[in-house]
Each structure stands twice: as structure tokens, then as C-alpha cells.
Amino acid sequence: MKTKTVKSIVLSTLTKHKSLSIALVACAITVVISGLIPPLLLKQVIDQNLVKGSSEGLMGSAIIYLLVLYGIGLTDFLKGLVLTQLGQKIITQLRSQSMAKMHRLDPSYFTETIEGETVSRIINDTEAVDVLFTGGIVNMSIDLLKVFGILFSIFYLSFRIGIVTLILIPIIALLTRIFQKGMLKAQRQSRSLIGKMNQQVSETLRNALVIKANGHELTMMNRFKVTLTKHVLSNEKINSYDSLYPTVIQVIKAISIGALITSFLMGNQLFISIGSIIAAIELISNLFDPIENIGSELQSIQQAIAAIDRIDEYLAQKEESPRDPHFDLTSILNKGLSSLRFNQVSFSYEEDQVVLDKINLEILGGQQVSFVGRTGVGKSTLLKLVLGLLPVSEGEITLNSIDVFKIPHAYQRYLYGSVDQNFPMIKGSLRQQITLGDPTITDDLVIKALHKVGLTQLISQSDKGLDALIPIDLQPSEGQKQLIAIARAIVLDPPVLILDEISSGLDAISSAHIQEVLREVNKKRIVLSVTHRLSSLQDDEDVVILFEGKVRLKGKCKDLKENDPWFRKAIQLEKLSMK
Structure with a gap:
């Protein structure tokens, strides 16, 4: 199977939902263009009405100005709505593909990778990709388009102001790149430490009783504190970059506007009207707003880039060898003695x-x-x-x-029945404990399996019968749980039964009863068991x-x-x- 990447999954989702993708592009273009209209209208009002003292067309300009502002707000709302819908579809697809990948992974992955690392990639990292799409790359693309649109409008008003503004862009780009590198490094470290903390918390919960019994609470707490401290320091770096960047941008913005006003007051060296100078100031203010937003969006993007790297690394993991697609179950079952x-x-x-x-x-x-x-x-x-x-x-x-x-895994239950020393209870009814949700297993097969292990009395213990919920309606003992596990294993009458320390932890009477049941159900089967x-x-x-x-x-x-x-x-x- 071809290895999928985050990029291919996102693109396939956008292609699948073309109407939403087109609506997003339309909203983005409308937001960019409509944002250029108010400063130009302001120039016209100042030069044609305020400077000349004329009220002709003033009401019309005011109405248009207000309508444009309302239009900008409405379009921005629609953009956010479409973004949220697309983001949810992308994250759903990412998590679905990640879970599907887990079922195809080579078994060596589970022996080499800590549990918390995988959980972090499927849950936390995919959430970061959603943030990237909804609050990062799309908004940054719109802000970049706004920058180009504003630059074009400034050049239209004054070539000289346009040149000065254009010189500022490389300076801002250089500063942005410096902050970008620092944030990326800190974000990757933060993501890695989150996965480590997830693992440590899971490990502590799984072994809580052992830790308490041996008095190792302080040891586990100190180990967690070391990782937590590293994570806090990493986040402090991220917050420092995130706080400093917009401050630097605001200082550059104030200096630029101050220089523009000073130049106009010192004899109008720019040779433009007062309306043009006001419009230019408005446009420059609007220019720095998207640039400042880009700085904030960079944090989301850098965080997501680190997450994407981790998800792509997970999706690229080696998969187990393919099973026989032409496998015929009868090739085993119809050969008689196994x-x-x-x-x-x-x-x-x-x-x-x-x-x-x-x-x-x-x-x-x-x-x-x-x-x-x-x-x-x-x-x-x-x-x-x-x-x-x-x-x-x-x-x-x-x-x-x-x-x-x-x-193939789909056929294994017809060939093998497996019983572990710990019965994995599932949330559901007595029927579901046996069938595991397989609709092909009828109630007659379930009752037959329960009869073979001597548990038909469980059906009559509750008015709900096979629909009785465990452990709400029925509270089976440890011995009964193992018998339910045996019933689950033999319900499809497999030729091979595998038992892994199933009597471990049971009392002598329960263990003897289970051995008696096994002697009855094991006739003609291959039975493999493990014991110490x-x-x-x-x-x-x-x-x-x-x-x-x-x-x-x-x-x-x-x-x-x-x-x-x-x-x-x-x-x-x-x-x-x-x-």
C-alpha cells in the first residue's frame, strides 16, 4: 500500500469537498479586495468633500463605506464558518487514516515505541494540524494577499511612499525568519516532551498499586517533574518569541507612520493631497496588521510543522507483510484432521x-x-x-x-480461539462479550457456547437474558470471566485453541472447574497451552x-x-x- 502523508490526506479532503474549497477561495478573495476599499473611499471624501467644503455625494460615500464594512464582517464570518467545517473534515480524515495505519503496523513497532508517543501523534498532533489549517496557513495566505493588495494601493497613491514601504518588507521578512527558526526548534522540543509526559502518566496509572506498595511515589513524581520542567522551559521560549515578535512589528509601524506624517508637515515633500496622505497612513496601518497577524500565525504553523513531521514519520512506519488476498477458508477447514x-x-x-x-x-x-x-x-x-x-x-x-x-485477520477467528490469563471485558451485554459485535454470530451459537462452558445460568440471572449488561446487570466472578472467555474462543468452533496461563490467579476450585470444562470442549481440537x-x-x-x-x-x-x-x-x- 502506498504510504500516505499529511499533505496527500489534506489535498484529498479538499478535493473531495470541492464546494467548500471553492467557497473558501471566494471568501478569501472577497476579504482581500473589500479591505482595500475603505481607505480609498476615505481619500475621496477628504479631497472632494472636506477639503473643498462640499457635501455633494457625501451621503452616498458614507453609505457605501458602511456597506463595505458590513460586507467585510459578513465575508469574514463566512470564511471562518467554511474554515471550521473543512478543518473538522481534515482532522477526521487524519485520525481515521492514523487509526487504520495502526492496524497495519509491523509488530516490531509496538515493541520499539512507547505507548504515549503513539497516542500523542494520533490525538494531539492531528489537533495541531487542524489549528494549522483553520488558524494558520489559510489565514496567513489571506494576510499575504492583503499585503500585496495594500502595496499595490499605496503605489497607486504615491510611488515614493510605495518604494519606502517596499523597503520595509525585506526587513520584516528577515525578522520573521529569525523568529520562525527559533519557534520551530522550541515547538519540536515541546511536542516530543508532551509525548514523553503522556507515557509517564500512563505508566504511573497502570502501575499505581505497585508504586504505592513499594513506596516509589516520590521517585515517579521526581521523574515526571524533570520532564515537566523541560517542557515549561520549552514553552517559555515559545512564549518569548510569540510576545517579542508583535512588539517589534508595532515599533516599526509607529516609526513608519511617524516618518510619513513628519515628511508631510515639513512642506509636503511627497507631493500628494491630504486625502492621499490619510489614505496612505490607513493603508500602512492595515499593512502592518496582517504582517503582525502573520507573526501570531507563525506560532500555529511552526507548531503544526513539528506535528506534521511526527505524523508523517508515523504514517511512514513499516507495515506488516500483506496477507494472502486469495485465501480460501475451506482450504483449511475441509481437510479434516488439523x-x-x-x-x-x-x-x-x-x-x-x-x-x-x-x-x-x-x-x-x-x-x-x-x-x-x-x-x-x-x-x-x-x-x-x-x-x-x-x-x-x-x-x-x-x-x-x-x-x-x-x-488474513478476518478469518483468524474461524481458525483460532485464544484465551489469555486476563479476560478483556468490553463495555456491553453478555451477547457482546461473546460475539465482539460480529453480526454473523447468532444467538443460538452464543447459547451453545455458554452451554458448553456451563454458564447457561447467566442467561436466566437477569430478565434481559443475553442483553444483560456486564457489570451492571451481571457481576461474574473471576472464574466465570474465564469461562466467558473460553465461550468467546469456541463460539465459531475453531480447530485450534490457544490458552495462555488461564488458571493464573484463580483459586483451586475455579481452576479445577475450568480444566474440566476444557477437557470437554477440547475434543478433536489442537490445544496449545502455557504454564509455569x-x-x-x-x-x-x-x-x-x-x-x-x-x-x-x-x-x-x-x-x-x-x-x-x-x-x-x-x-x-x-x-x-x-x-
């Missing part, structure tokens, strides 16, 4: 850190295989490889001869012991107990440690 093969499978999160090394296994339907090993040995990583969530570094994993990483405890294994289970990324032992639990001294000793040591 077969899951690991052929020389190796995996590394980083090149120099091998997690799994040349794993070779074959697992058939009806087999229940438990992967055992210490924390960090790669058990959960292996399950993610089977689910196709991570690509293997070397080798291949196939389900009925189909590479699992080529299976050798003593929890059943004699009829197939066991794969992982050690330093390799298969240390494999076989039936009963056979390993009888024939392998290392396995027996490991069980004895585990029992002693539990005592």
Missing part, C-alpha cells in the same frame, strides 16, 4: 537476542500440548507466532499446510519444555515422569519450592 507444524522456526525481537531457535514440532487434532519453561523463555511469543501476530524470523509455521502468517507449573500437568498431556529458546524435552507427561530423570527431578524441586 495439523500444525513448526519447521525450523526461529524468532528474534532484535537481531542479537534470539528468543526461539530452530523449533521443530508437529501437532495433530485432538492433541493437547503444554509449553513449559521459566519466565522469558518464549512461551507466549510462540503462541503469538501461531496466531500470526508476529512473523517468524526463520522457518515456517503451517496449519494444514497453509502458512499461518498469510491468513509442571505439577499441574495431566498424565495424558503432551509436554514441550523450552529452555534457552530450544526444545529441551517433549513427549507425554506420563512417559517423561517414568523415563526422564531430569523431568522427575524438576517436578520434585517444584514441589519442594511450593512447600
Whole structure:
């Protein structure tokens, strides 16, 4: 898929909404042209009426003057309205594309990037782009057009004043560039620090109980204060630039108008009428207004440029390899007994850190295989490889001869049922806990799945049945939550069931009940599970012991107990440690 950029997304949005874009251009041109009329009308009134003492046409000029002012206000209002509508459409498209990108990202992105950084780019940085469009680049373009229009009008009144005014432009442009560079650097630093603060706050919230239990509140607070102080200093730089720039512009404006009035009072060295001099002063005042606005708009633009760089960097991130667009679900489901093969499978999160090394296994339907090993040995990583969530570094994993990483995500639920140790509750009804909003899953399938795990009583506990809200109408226990998770996993009758430490944290009775349910629902399925405890294994289970990324032992639990001294000793040591 072609990498999108902020520029391409903005242009496509403007093209899609042509009527609003045309209306914006029309409003901008009208605002620029109408803004030149009042000073020229003022010149005519002074020269033709006030200087000559004549009232002829004065009322008409006054009416036109007022109508133009009303027209300027109305057009400016319409411009703001159109800008807001277009800005909202742009930010909606940016966030939609950013979220869509997240679902296509290569898994390595999530292991290398802090959570707060991504949140900041999708929420905060896209908001800055909206500010850029509505309060930055469009208004600055209008102000630039005003500058050119005013310059043209000043030259029309007096060539000499026009030349003097023209000389001021490079001076102002140079000052603007100096301030621009300083603001850009400070804005980029500020954006980066905002992302860091988001991450630190999220991390503190996630680990609040651990932090309190270990008395590390002060440590976390001091770490946050360091980042906060850097952010404050960065914002102080931004505010200094933003405050100083308009002050400098106002000083230049006062000097220019003062010089113009002095020149006229010293013998009219400019050789123009008093009406022209008043109009010129008005135009010069109007000239500095858009230039001053440009300074304020520069802050929004520089902030947005830094945000655009970060969004473009995010949108350019590597995406996961494309899945098979011609995948046929029946190519797996219609082959009868399932077969899951690991052929020389190796995996590394980083090149120099091998997690799994040349794993070779074959697992058939009806087999229940438990992967055992210490924390960090790669058990959960292996399950993610089977689910196709991570690509293997070397080798291949196939389900009925189909590479699992080529299976599109839309079909994976028909092939895999996955249950984690922590049941991810969603906000919704009992039905939605099972279906996850999939309209193809009927109520009959939901009831059948709940019956298999022994939870049909939940349906009758509330008058709402499957529409009962969790946890408002129903408050399932931890054991029941895991059973709901199993029902969610088996509702589409997938040939492979993956269990990751599902009994962790449960009491012995709940754990035994779940194991009994699993023995019932696991018939004819390939079942892969992860556990730390050798003593929890059943004699009829197939066991794969992982050690330093390799298969240390494999076989039936009963056979390993009888024939392998290392396995027996490991069980004895585990029992002693539990005592």
C-alpha cells in the first residue's frame, strides 16, 4: 500500500469537498479586495468633500463605506464558518487514516515505541494540524494577499511612499525568519516532551498499586517533574518569541507612520493631497496588521510543522507483510484432521537476542500440548507466532499446510480461539462479550457456547437474558470471566485453541472447574497451552519444555515422569519450592 502523508490526506479532503474549497477561495478573495476599499473611499471624501467644503455625494460615500464594512464582517464570518467545517473534515480524515495505519503496523513497532508517543501523534498532533489549517496557513495566505493588495494601493497613491514601504518588507521578512527558526526548534522540543509526559502518566496509572506498595511515589513524581520542567522551559521560549515578535512589528509601524506624517508637515515633500496622505497612513496601518497577524500565525504553523513531521514519520512506519488476498477458508477447514507444524522456526525481537531457535514440532487434532519453561523463555511469543501476530524470523509455521502468517485477520477467528490469563471485558451485554459485535454470530451459537462452558445460568440471572449488561446487570466472578472467555474462543468452533496461563490467579476450585470444562470442549481440537507449573500437568498431556529458546524435552507427561530423570527431578524441586 502506498504510504500516505499529511499533505496527500489534506489535498484529498479538499478535493473531495470541492464546494467548500471553492467557497473558501471566494471568501478569501472577497476579504482581500473589500479591505482595500475603505481607505480609498476615505481619500475621496477628504479631497472632494472636506477639503473643498462640499457635501455633494457625501451621503452616498458614507453609505457605501458602511456597506463595505458590513460586507467585510459578513465575508469574514463566512470564511471562518467554511474554515471550521473543512478543518473538522481534515482532522477526521487524519485520525481515521492514523487509526487504520495502526492496524497495519509491523509488530516490531509496538515493541520499539512507547505507548504515549503513539497516542500523542494520533490525538494531539492531528489537533495541531487542524489549528494549522483553520488558524494558520489559510489565514496567513489571506494576510499575504492583503499585503500585496495594500502595496499595490499605496503605489497607486504615491510611488515614493510605495518604494519606502517596499523597503520595509525585506526587513520584516528577515525578522520573521529569525523568529520562525527559533519557534520551530522550541515547538519540536515541546511536542516530543508532551509525548514523553503522556507515557509517564500512563505508566504511573497502570502501575499505581505497585508504586504505592513499594513506596516509589516520590521517585515517579521526581521523574515526571524533570520532564515537566523541560517542557515549561520549552514553552517559555515559545512564549518569548510569540510576545517579542508583535512588539517589534508595532515599533516599526509607529516609526513608519511617524516618518510619513513628519515628511508631510515639513512642506509636503511627497507631493500628494491630504486625502492621499490619510489614505496612505490607513493603508500602512492595515499593512502592518496582517504582517503582525502573520507573526501570531507563525506560532500555529511552526507548531503544526513539528506535528506534521511526527505524523508523517508515523504514517511512514513499516507495515506488516500483506496477507494472502486469495485465501480460501475451506482450504483449511475441509481437510479434516488439523495439523500444525513448526519447521525450523526461529524468532528474534532484535537481531542479537534470539528468543526461539530452530523449533521443530508437529501437532495433530485432538492433541493437547503444554509449553513449559521459566519466565522469558518464549512461551507466549510462540503462541503469538501461531496466531500470526508476529512473523517468524526463520522457518515456517503451517496449519494444514497453509502458512499461518498469510491468513488474513478476518478469518483468524474461524481458525483460532485464544484465551489469555486476563479476560478483556468490553463495555456491553453478555451477547457482546461473546460475539465482539460480529453480526454473523447468532444467538443460538452464543447459547451453545455458554452451554458448553456451563454458564447457561447467566442467561436466566437477569430478565434481559443475553442483553444483560456486564457489570451492571451481571457481576461474574473471576472464574466465570474465564469461562466467558473460553465461550468467546469456541463460539465459531475453531480447530485450534490457544490458552495462555488461564488458571493464573484463580483459586483451586475455579481452576479445577475450568480444566474440566476444557477437557470437554477440547475434543478433536489442537490445544496449545502455557504454564509455569509442571505439577499441574495431566498424565495424558503432551509436554514441550523450552529452555534457552530450544526444545529441551517433549513427549507425554506420563512417559517423561517414568523415563526422564531430569523431568522427575524438576517436578520434585517444584514441589519442594511450593512447600
